[in-house]
Amino acid sequence: MEILMAILASILFATAIYNLLQKQFLRIIIGTVLLSHAAHLFLLTMGKLKRGNPPVLVEGVTNYTDPLPQALILTSIVISFGVTSFLLVLAYRTYTLNKSDNMDELRGSSDE
Structure with a gap:
């Protein structure tokens, strides 16, 4: 099961990097979302991916699951939600001011 999850994570990493290298701002945001997933x-x-009892100390139970990965993922979900919401607001504000989401057009002129 771990190999299947590792393959799925690597596919998500590859598609995230592909989307991060695009010129549209919305695709870059999709890339950051896929990267966080x-x-x-x-x-x-x-x-x-161990199975076992909850990490509560009870007599007679020796097989506990590790709560650290779940805690790390929960923290990561909260951080990625904050970053995603910030990027979506930034994209909306950028589009309303400039009427474009193309990064080459947003870069500005180099005549200055």
């Missing part, structure tokens, strides 16, 4: 899957895969 790939990082979530990668963190989950590093936790070894």
